[in-house]
Amino acid sequence: MHLPVGEASRLSRFTFKARQAERYRHGRILLAGDAAHLFPATGVALNAGLLDAVNLAWKLAADVHGWAPAGLLDTYHDERHLAGARTMLHTRAQVALRRGHDPAAEALREVFQELLIDEQPLRRMGALVAGSDIRYPMPGSGGHALAGTFAPDLTLHTDQGIASVAELMHAARPVLLDLADRPDLRRTAREWDDRVVIHTAKTDHRPADALLIRPDAHIAWAASIDEPADTATPALREALSGWFGTPR
Numbered sequence: 334m335h336l337p338v339g340e341a342s343r344l345s346r347f348t349f350k351a352r353q354a355e356r357y358r359h360g361r362i363l364l365a366g367d368a369a370h371l372f373p374a375t376g377v378a379l380n381a382g383l384l385d386a387v388n389l390a391w392k393l394a395a396d397v398h399g400w401a402p403a404g405l406l407d408t409y410h411d412e413r414h415l416a417g418a419r420t421m422l423h424t425r426a427q428v429a430l431r432r433g434h435d436p437a438a439e440a441l442r443e444v445f446q447e448l449l450i451d452e453q454p455l456r457r458m459g460a461l462v463a464g465s466d467i468r469y470p471m472p473g474s475g476g477h478a479l480a481g482t483f484a485p486d487l488t489l490h491t492d493q494g495i496a497s498v499a500e501l502m503h504a505a506r507p508v509l510l511d512l513a514d515r516p517d518l519r520r521t522a523r524e525w526d527d528r529v530v531i532h533t534a535k536t537d538h539r540p541a542d543a544l545l546i547r548p549d550a551h552i553a554w555a556a557s558i559d560e561p562a563d564t565a566t567p568a569l570r571e572a573l574s575g576w577f578g579t580p581r
Contacts, residue, residue: 351421357385357410365389365413380464381420384549385413391505391548400528400578412469423461469551472575477541477555484546487512489534496534498546505548506530507577509569513542517562518569524580525573545572 357364366382389409395401430442449455460466469481489496489510501508509522511533522531522545529545542556542565554572556565573580 351424353414353417353421357414357417358406363389363393363406363409377420377424377462380462381417384416384464387549388413395578402575402578405576408469412467415469416464416467419461419467420464471553473571477552477557479541479544479552479555482552484544484550484552485540487536487540489532489536491532491534498550501530501532502546502548502550504530507548507553508532508544508546510534510544510546511542512536512539512544513556513558515542515556515562515565517566518543518556521566521569522573525577527581528577529573543569545569545576547576 354364365385392401392405392409395405430445432438449458457466465483467483471480484498484502486498489498489501498510501510507525507529509518509529509531511519511531512535514533519531519533522529539558540555542558542560544552545554547553553576554569556569
């Protein structure tokens, strides 16, 4: 079958031009989005730019409203530069998979495709490309394994019905999610109730007794299952002060 080719409406050429700025903040200048980095894989730059923006937005808002703790804006560079470097890692790997059509290159692609048949590596690669596998460095030592990670979208059973973590984040405010009916933790968080929204819910196989979730959906702090109040309460207070400033 003969298909005539007419005037092209759009032409593109695949090139590898991933770059990364040395600093995402210099004084009052803040760099976010694809102006800082250009990744060849479709959609990856969009993901990275949006995650830059949501990370920066709540920190700028905190600064504008006067409750940002010292150094909060500096964490933007620390966190998103790390994420940008990881994005460059997997885009370079994509270049290696796409480049070349000799037997070695074809074998590499075939082996990689076989690995992605299994669910676990497929999920891991999906999170890597989406940028949701990042674990930001959190202050202090010996924190919960979830601290710094993207909050899991748990199914939540509340007095108002079934909800999800994603729904709780629609207001773009910090959230203390109490999953074990811990009045000691809720009492502590109420000192920040002008900034932090408190929710109590139950979920199957809870990953922690409570989660303190930042507006960008990353976990700032978590209480271990059945963690005693004498360690959980001061740790929560430290996390609240460190990320959301002094209470009113």
